[in-house]
Amino acid sequence: MTVDVLGKFEPAWTTCHLSLSKYALRLTRRDLRIMIGLLTGHAYLNRHLTLMKVRSDPTCPLCQEEEGTALHLLGRCSALSTTRFTLSGLYRMDYTELGNIRWPLLLKLAKASRRFL
DSSP: OEEOTTSOEEOGGGSOOHHHHHHHHHSOHHHHHHHHHHHHSOSSSHHHHHHTTSOSOOBOTTTSSSBOOHHIIIIIOGGGHHHHHHHHSOSOOOHHHHHTSOHHHHHHHHHHTTOOO
8 A cells, every 4th residue: 555645545556667657668578478378367368268168278388387376477387497597597487576577587487488479
């Protein structure tokens, strides 16, 4: 919660992140689609495609260990652990750690997975 000038409380999510907005506006259309998909969970990943009945198996095609979600791809996929470590210094990331990662790094990791060609 934040307090505005008049002393009213407003949720923290209502504050604008100008630097993130500027970053997003500078992205190519393709990269913006990838970022929005990762942030919303509506990405071209097996879990989402299974929910849409485009695919029949929600399992990650890279590691075959868990459902292919954005969290799995960016933070837990064992097939990307070396790449993740090279880019972020971490072999695994949970929600909290992913929330603290800068968007350019998330995009770099997603592109390194080669799931968004």
